[in-house]
Amino acid sequence: MTSLTLGATLPPVTGRAGFGGALRSEWTKISSLRSTVVTLVATMAVTIGLSTLFAWGATHRFTQRGHIPPTFDAVRGSLFGLIFGQLVIAVIGAMVITGEYGTGMIRTSLAAQPRRMVTLAAKLSVFTAVALVTGLVSSFASFLIGQHIFSSLNIGVGLGAPNALRSVIGGALFLTVAGLLAFGLGTILRHTAGAITAAVGVLFITFILYQFLPDDWAADAQRWIPFFAGSGVWTTVTTPEEHVFGPWVEFAIFTGYAVIALVIGAITFRRRDA
Amino acid sequence: MIEARGLTKRYGDRLAVDQLSFTVKPGQVTGFLGPNGAGKSTTMRMILALDAPTAGTVTVDGMDYRRLANPMRVVGALLDAKSVHGGRTAAKHLLCLAQTNNLPAKRVPQVLELVGLTQVAGKRIGGFSLGMCQRLGIAAALLGDPKVLMFDEPVNGLDPEGILWIRNLMRALAAEGRTIFVSSHLMSEMENTADHLIVIGQGRLIADCTVEEFIQRNSELAVRVRTPAAAQLAGLVTANGGTARPDGQDTLLVTGLPQDRVGDLAFDNGIRLHELAPLQASLEQAFMELTRDSVEFHAAVPTSTIGATS
Numbered sequence: 028m029t030s031l032t033l034g035a036t037l038p039p040v041t042g043r044a045g046f047g048g049a050l051r052s053e054w055t056k057i058s059s060l061r062s063t064v065v066t067l068v069a070t071m072a073v074t075i076g077l078s079t080l081f082a083w084g085a086t087h088r089f090t091q092r093g094h095i096p097p098t099f100d101a102v103r104g105s106l107f108g109l110i111f112g113q114l115v116i117a118v119i120g121a122m123v124i125t126g127e128y129g130t131g132m133i134r135t136s137l138a139a140q141p142r143r144m145v146t147l148a149a150k151l152s153v154f155t156a157v158a159l160v161t162g163l164v165s166s167f168a169s170f171l172i173g174q175h176i177f178s179s180l181n182i183g184v185g186l187g188a189p190n191a192l193r194s195v196i197g198g199a200l201f202l203t204v205a206g207l208l209a210f211g212l213g214t215i216l217r218h219t220a221g222a223i224t225a226a227v228g229v230l231f232i233t234f235i236l237y238q239f240l241p242d243d244w245a246a247d248a249q250r251w252i253p254f255f256a257g258s259g260v261w262t263t264v265t266t267p268e269e270h271v272f273g274p275w276v277e278f279a280i281f282t283g284y285a286v287i288a289l290v291i292g293a294i295t296f297r298r299r300d301a
Numbered sequence: 302m303i304e305a306r307g308l309t310k311r312y313g314d315r316l317a318v319d320q321l322s323f324t325v326k327p328g329q330v331t332g333f334l335g336p337n338g339a340g341k342s343t344t345m346r347m348i349l350a351l352d353a354p355t356a357g358t359v360t361v362d363g364m365d366y367r368r369l370a371n372p373m374r375v376v377g378a379l380l381d382a383k384s385v386h387g388g389r390t391a392a393k394h395l396l397c398l399a400q401t402n403n404l405p406a407k408r409v410p411q412v413l414e415l416v417g418l419t420q421v422a423g424k425r426i427g428g429f430s431l432g433m434c435q436r437l438g439i440a441a442a443l444l445g446d447p448k449v450l451m452f453d454e455p456v457n458g459l460d461p462e463g464i465l466w467i468r469n470l471m472r473a474l475a476a477e478g479r480t481i482f483v484s485s486h487l488m489s490e491m492e493n494t495a496d497h498l499i500v501i502g503q504g505r506l507i508a509d510c511t512v513e514e515f516i517q518r519n520s521e522l523a524v525r526v527r528t529p530a531a532a533q534l535a536g537l538v539t540a541n542g543g544t545a546r547p548d549g550q551d552t553l554l555v556t557g558l559p560q561d562r563v564g565d566l567a568f569d570n571g572i573r574l575h576e577l578a579p580l581q582a583s584l585e586q587a588f589m590e591l592t593r594d595s596v597e598f599h600a601a602v603p604t605s606t607i608g609a610t611s
Contacts, residue, residue: 043370044402052400059393060386131384134351135441138378140401141350141367300352 049149066119071165074112078169081107082176100264101184102194105173109198113205120209121222123154128217137301147296158206162199170195190263197260204285211288257281307357310343317343319504325482330475332495333484340504341484345453373402377442378451382434387427399444412440431458449480468494488588502592524555524563527576537566
């Protein structure tokens with residue numbers, strides 16, 4: 028055994044382990060896992076790829092039919108990949124937290140920083156930033172590629188078009204909040220498969236179940252369905268019966284679901300044994 | 302210094318830890334012993350505030366663990382070597398831990414060197430053997446150069462070389478004045494490592510004493526005598542208040558009389574001795590004896606069968 032002159036290399040203790048260190052730590056965690064990086068790239072690939080595919084398909088349909096529907100929303104039409112992108116980012120949102128539970132890493136993390144709200148807030152902040160950047164790249168790229176495709180029919184719009192910039196940024200926020208919803212569910216459920224299933228249930232299955240509602244109920248229910256509430260913010264052409272509250276109020280409803288999950292998650296994260 | 306006072310943890314209707322009070326002092330290795338399921342890991346998780354006690358308190362350095370300004374500077378813990386994300390490299394794993402307590406990044410290569418993992422610093426932990434994970438966990442525990450080190454079953458799954466390495470490391474850390482708290486369900490391991498013992502069974506404190514005291518208190522000292530006049534000596538021993546029982550041909554196991562007295566008795570009576578040796582019961586025997594009633598799961602094998610095969 029060599030002598031353990033461990034102390035000599037450490038600077039004297041200053042301050043207190045807090046949010047700054049936790050942020051750096053969470054950034055190291057998220058960036059050092061191949062699975063998160065791959066899934067982030069997949070979110071962009073799926074969103075941009077499917078948006079492009081849809082824009083291309085719409086252009087062909089319109090050309091074949093020889094007419095463009097008057098309600099066609101060129102902005103929304105270039106962002107359809109978000110519908111699937113939200114599911115991929117939900118996977119990351121869940122994994123960021125459930126990955127720690129699945130491996131037991133959470134106990135190592137919380138032993139290093141036992142002030143749990145610090146750890147959770149740092150993790151949430153880093154994920155939000157990463158998701159927002161991923162969303163912005165996905166949304167802007169989808170928009171620009173889509174408008175380029177639409178320009179062949181002269182139906183493309185620029186970012187200066189009414190509500191276009193709001194919708195493109197809204198698309199990024201939509202992806203981010205979908206990820207946060209999964210993060211909240213992951214914090215509650217502590218289980219990757221369970222959290223992803225729950226997130227898909229909230230984001231997607233509610234949308235499918237809605238189709239089976241009787242008409243008079245459906246009209247009232249629609250604005251509360253996460254997908255409809257969340258997609259208003261990346262839509263420029265709306266019919267009054269579809270989007271009653273306006274894009275930001277609807278987005279607030281969508282965000283509300285994520286906030287509920289996050290608050291319950293934070294309470295359980297704080298209270299339960301790790 | 303770790304201090305537990307009335308520490309209790311209840312899971313449903315099962316008491317995992319029951320009114321546990323003890324103090325772990327600096328400068329020595331304190332062994333935390335108990336059969337599987339005795340509540341050792343639960344106690345250690347409560348020390349680190351991973352689990353909340355149902356009742357009682359436990360402090361490190363006089364403070365609740367969550368109130369320590371820089372926890373890694375005070376306590377380094379290895380609870381479960383597999384509590385790591387296998388997708389991360391050893392270096393990144395240590396870096397993300399170091400960052401939480403604002404420890405400099407240069408500590409990472411230093412502790413990797415210390416545990417002999419420099420070669421695999423850039424390798425993913427998923428491919429590590431259990432022994433390598435144990436070393437990585439110890440590296441993580443040492444990151445903050447802490448005053449208190451806590452290891453839960455650190456030798457599990459290690460080869461003899463690894464066991465020796467950990468044992469020497471713990472001794473060296475204690476010699477530097479640190480508080481070392483190490484759990485084990487194997488008494489034989491502690492016998493060579495620990496200075497002090499805290500023994501629990503079914504969540505309750507059974508013993509809190511030095512290793513020597515533990516052996517003396519819990520095992521009868523016997524003297525083995527080999528002599529051609531076994532029967533005659535047995536009679537003398539009995540006459541002088543001791544007990545002698547035969548242990549094979551020409552051999553007696555004497556209890557109740559010190560070794561010197563047995564030798565004197567033989568000499569005074571002209572009995573030829575071929576062997577006169579103290580028999581110290583091992584710590585393992587003493588431990589088994591002590592915790593027999595508090596083992597959570599008894600194997601369903603009749604004791605007579607065990608006796609016949611041993």
